[in-house]
Amino acid sequence: MIKEGGMMLKYEDAKDIILNCFNEVKAKSINVIKSFNYVLAEDIVTIRDYPDTKKSAVDGFAIKGLDRNSYRIVNTFSPGMQVDINLGKGEAVFVMTGAVVPENADAVVRVEDCVIDGDIVTINCNLTNGMNINNIGEEVGINQHVVTKGVLINERIFPILCYLGLKEVKVYEKPKVGIFTTGNEILELGEDYRKGFVYNTNRYIAECFLKKLEIPYEYYGNIIDDENSVFNAFAEMTEKYDIIISSGGISMGKYDFVKKVLNDKKFDIVVNKTKIKPGSPLLVARNNNCMIFGMPGYPAAFFTNFVLYLLPFIKKACGFRDFENKIVDVILKDYMHSRKSSDYFNRATIKYENGNFLAYGVGSQKTSHFINFAKVNGFVRIKEGVGDLKAGDKCEGLIFNFESIL
Amino acid sequence: MIKEGGMMLKYEDAKDIILNCFNEVKAKSINVIKSFNYVLAEDIVTIRDYPDTKKSAVDGFAIKGLDRNSYRIVNTFSPGMQVDINLGKGEAVFVMTGAVVPENADAVVRVEDCVIDGDIVTINCNLTNGMNINNIGEEVGINQHVVTKGVLINERIFPILCYLGLKEVKVYEKPKVGIFTTGNEILELGEDYRKGFVYNTNRYIAECFLKKLEIPYEYYGNIIDDENSVFNAFAEMTEKYDIIISSGGISMGKYDFVKKVLNDKKFDIVVNKTKIKPGSPLLVARNNNCMIFGMPGYPAAFFTNFVLYLLPFIKKACGFRDFENKIVDVILKDYMHSRKSSDYFNRATIKYENGNFLAYGVGSQKTSHFINFAKVNGFVRIKEGVGDLKAGDKCEGLIFNFESIL
Structure with missing residues (x-):
């Protein structure tokens, strides 16, 4: 068993420490x-x-002089035509919507208000200076x-x-992300099922969030539970990536080699456990400019930690000014369990209904359960010291999928 | 000028007609x-x-028999190990979190509650049947x-x-989308600027929305204002795509060849103008299984029509059960102009603040203006007959970018 040092961090403290680990974001010029x-x-x-020339707001006649109601038509201008004429008094040109209007035109008259007879246009409306002209810089x-x-x-x-x-x-610039999973019990998608095994899920939780943000990533593979293999994975990956996400191997068991390697090999441990449920064993370390997120192995814990800590960090690393998760006040529609010893981030369906954000339970909150995440678009946060809450109680809701609130 | 036939449709009627044009969505089996x-x-x-075997919820000892406090350790099981033993009474195996627990084990005791001495483990807690075991199908x-x-x-x-x-x-299956733009005044991105011209924007409005939904599309080019070119574009594209999106050329001017071609060539006109602002000239036609959206040329009108009509249609074509735009009650923070003759979809920034959705104006609502769409995440809908609204008034808000409401 690995010896445990240091204090368990509270959620906000851990998040702030992680976000402050952040190095300057580099900028680059690219083609739009x-x-x-x-x-x-x-x-x-x-x-x-915008616009940089006078343009017509309508299909109609640009005219010079507002003192008459008949004009001689001298030209037709469509959008994109280079126009370089001055109208004489009593002259008109037909201009289409968006077309350049001669610089000295006084107004444009909608074609609906005109009668055309040969090259003479007669106007049937009141004229005002500048009508139907979009001016330069307007x-x-x-x-x-x-x-x-x-x-x-x-x-x-x-x-x-x-x-x-x-x-x-x-x-x-976007961060480069490397992902690996650990565990002898992990099957890859498409592999035939073997009793007692579990399919790789955490890899895809990470990949989905990264795809949504179009962040380049590579999956390094599932590393078997062996200290050298884990060590080598980290050694190679810290050279290549800005962020490493690993899954599993951070408890105190003898097969928990991620923890062992990160502790033994003099990585700079930034966060060692946070006082939340699910997923307290989070282990975050740093190696030069590479941030390493040792994430818990249960998908529910991985997903929750991903949203709470990794998502804001990744968004900050992408340069988002607005990188924090969004919190709303929610009213519980269902009983929610919590122990007073930790911040509970209970999975929930959060809906906006009749002027309120309502949080519905989705059944089990067990860390070993994951299937009900299909219904989860946010978390209900029950802070340390609060304990159980019942339907009708208010608390904080963290929404990570906004399209589904209505 | 083109002669105008038929009635201008109201927003909901036009939307329903468009959505009902929809052919059956085909399904296919693909690799997860x-x-x-x-x-x-x-x-x-x-x-x-799930799970399909008994599994341990903790690192600890799986034991057989609850009538004692000392057990003989006979094995260690990590996750992924194929376990096929029966424990004898008084026997224990060390199991890691997620590891298979022997089928006849009575409980798992957390390692924290155990003292190990050689191959004997002594338990320091109360034993209950099934404790720390995740059962089959649990x-x-x-x-x-x-x-x-x-x-x-x-x-x-x-x-x-x-x-x-x-x-x-x-x-x-996802629909295949073809896009083309029209207009002699259109410059492509990266081209040197020419006075009086405008840069292609509508192409990219369409592409951005399609990229977000990962819908395959091709851009067919900018077609010059010429009847044959427009006809040929439609003839080729109706063979290749499920949805065609064109931009411009649908007013009544003599260069409005999209309208001319769709009217003359016996396409089935589904919608000819809708009673909204901005962007009333929308022209929707059908040719066998291909839906053609003749969209207005001003980017503000194109964008608005895209959100109002195309987005729900495309989502329906992708198989979304929930394809309609989302409407919320908003309170106006700014005066909003409308004429009683149409439904106005005024651009707005919609924010959720202090328990309400608030709609802020973004300045100009002119159809020829577009730059303030940088701040727009939704529309305020002022229905026909309502007229101007002032700060504090309530109306409908349509949100298309949910991440930005908080």
Whole structure:
């Protein structure tokens, strides 16, 4: 058995320690077209006026002079045409929506308000100066701040970068992640089942979250319970990755080689156990610029620790300004058990209904159970010292899957 | 100019017509490992008991007989070991967490409650039958329903499929999407800027949403404003894609060839304009099994129509049971303009604060403006006949980006 040193950390303390381990995030310039799902590393500022010419807001006639109701049509302009004429007084050009309007035009009249007879257009409405013209810089002028750095270039931001006509954009580099699992009892997906074994699940919990964030990762394999194999895995991986995620091997048993290796080989132990349930045995270590997350082996514990500690760390490592998990006040719809000795993060389905976030239980909270995570989109946090809660009680809810709250 | 026929449809009517155009979604069996981000086309039912053997919940000693406090240690079992022994009365084996427990063991005693002396273990706690043993089927028994079809195989569901040890899973096939844009004024990303032109934005709005859903798409190019080119594009694409998204060319101008081609060439016009702002000119047509979305050219109108009509249609085409946009009651924080003649979908930042969803204005609502979409995560819907609303008024909010509500 391994000797245990140090104090069990509280959830917030452990999270803060982990987040503070963080090294500076590097930025790089990339082609805008490749920037989707990166985090912006610079504020976006307009590089010209939008629009940068007068443009027509409608299909109609751009006219010069507001003192008459008949004009001579001298041309037709569609969007994308290079327009370089001055209208004479009493002249009109047909302009389509979005087309450039001659600089000295006084107004554009909607085609619906016009009667055309040969090259003469007669206007049937009141004229006001500048009507139906989108002026230079009307949307946003040059050198104006548009987006603040630290946000994900998602389906809202990416099209803006395109619209602005940027070619390059500064983004934060993404961390490189290596994953391995441990345990002689682990079967790989697709392998034939053997009684008493369990299928590799933690690998895929990690991979799913990393895929969602489009973070490059490699799976190093399932390492058998052998000290040298675990040592070699760490030795190779700390050279290659910014973040290592391992699963299992961090209890006090004689086969818990992840713990043994991280303790013996002079890694810098940052967190050794946290006072939460499920998944207290979390072991976080550092080796130069590589952060190592020794995660518990039960999938429920792995998943919970992933959301609580790894997700904010990874988001910070990606450059997110807003990297913390989101907390809401929830009202319990079901009884929830906890012991006063730890922070309990009970799995739950959190729904927004009739103006409140409601937290429904999903059955078992046993660490050895996992199947009911199919229904879980968040955790109910019952803080140390609180004890059991009943339906109707209020507490904190942590949501990790927002699309499912409605 | 093109002659206009038929009635402008209301938002809900147009949406229902579009959603009802939908052909049956085909399902296919795929390897579980490839199923991430597909939609489940079958209910998931357990194929064995979980666990399927008695397992230890702790590191400790599995014992036979509860009538004594000393036992003879006969073996050590780690997880993954094939265990096939019966304990004799008074015998114990050391079992690690998750290891198989001999079938006739009566209890497992935590190692913390044991004193070991040679091959004798002495117990320092009360013994109860079955303690610290996870029984067969305790989590979920065989043939139990676990997940209902029609849900996205996301970071919650995928690991469950792994955990269950499934090899193949039935998923819905994804639609194949073709995109083209129109307009002589369109510059492609990275092209040098030319005064009066605009950068292709709508292509990327579509691509971002499709990427998020991992839907295969091809971009067919920007088609110049020429009837034959547009006709040829449609002719080729209707053969290849389930959904075609085009941008621009659907107004009544003489260069609006998308409208001309879809009207003249005997496509089945499903929706011709909807009574919304921004982006009323939406034109939806059908050709055999291909749905064609002729989208408006202004990015604000394109984006709004994409969220209102295309997103639910695409999700339905992917097999989502829950494909509609999510609506919440919002309280306006800012004045919002609307005319009584249409449903207004005003861009907004929707935030959950102090127990309410609040909708903040983002400045201009002009269809020709787009840059403020950087702040937009939803729309405030002001229904036909309502008119302007002021801060404090309540109305409907449609959220399309949930991560940003907190």
